[in-house]
Amino acid sequence: MQAAVGVVLAAGMGTRVGADGNKAYLPLAGRSMVSWSVEAVARATTVTRTILVYRRGERALAAATIAAEVPHVEVELVEGGDTRHGSEENVLHHLAPDIQTGAVDVVLVHDAARPLATPAMMDTAVTTARDLGGAIPVLPASDVVAVDAQGRPSVPDGTLVRVQTPQAFRARPLLAAYLAATGGSFDGTDTASCVQNYTDVEVHVFPGASTNLKVTFAADVRLAERLLRDRISRADSR
Template structure:
């Protein structure tokens, strides 16, 4: 009797559908020439690890992220292998080669995930710039929660130091408090509308400035603001690496 009950319970568990999960896409296919290095900047050392591995590890620590995609350049193959073999322990990362533009790279990642998006296995996609290595699992989770609730989510910080300029006379115009933000990544969206928007953009040869701009053009999904983090800044110049090192040395970031 006990064995029959256990067998029935096992069948019930096996029959339960796994809830959908999110996908994290980390973009690492740019050159990053302004940082002044001879190699792709996302493979520069940062506190004993390659820069890109910090983002991958942060996504890996978010339980609702069930798949990770790294968008890389073909010429960085050896560096990719190094990072995945030695610095992102336990994480299964799918590697896709990027396109000629950021949007083309994002589309290739989405096509990698397309079958799982169409089947409902993946419900949300978060797209992150590997040049922002200090993103926290808490921010990733916050963006994911907001994207699932509203349709789309972008992290950012209030841009208190930005002023508008009149198109006709060049005069400065006051902006109301909270009307502008400095956008960060990851930017998250419900997966099916995101894939559809990018395929339509490809058909119409539209190239946006970031994920949100493409969604604004080809999707009616509402996009909500999630407060970003000061340490989630982009590594653009050599000085930024020094600042990132200081942030890490003064915090309890996991390695």
């Protein structure tokens, strides 16, 4: 029986957001940001295993946070790398035996810093990847302009989008992409960039959500807090 694995990346820092340490553990609406992201992945009906990638030296913090805040969720812990790409490489090595036997057919990757993604987004990503190869959520980037050598702005040709997570891919080509990149200088900005550089898998897009913001700056923390509290309030009123 094939299974989809949901991975939450929480091995980064919080310098731009102003956090003294790993921003994944910033408090939001009564819980740490990472626990919201882990729960969203784990609640997806298509996800059968959930993995949290923690920063080196923070295993105890990761385990204690999950046990205290989402005790109903069973989570595997994998140590991250020095970069996002390195963290993804580590988790794929962890999953490699199950990917190679076919026990795992899809891997979904989500940023801990996107605590407002929904289980429905996870399910869309997994289902699309299982059917078509790869899936990423996007939003139109209508506020982007191009500037020429003389500093004159213009609307760029083509359609520009902002890419979000969760991103999901068939597991075997995803593993092959990261094995191909091992030892090289490639350091992708997201999972899709490695897949597109090292495989011929077609990465399909699906609608993202304006509320699925990435907590990067201090203002994002306040906005995410408000949106999460609004969500909790709506749920309590049903």
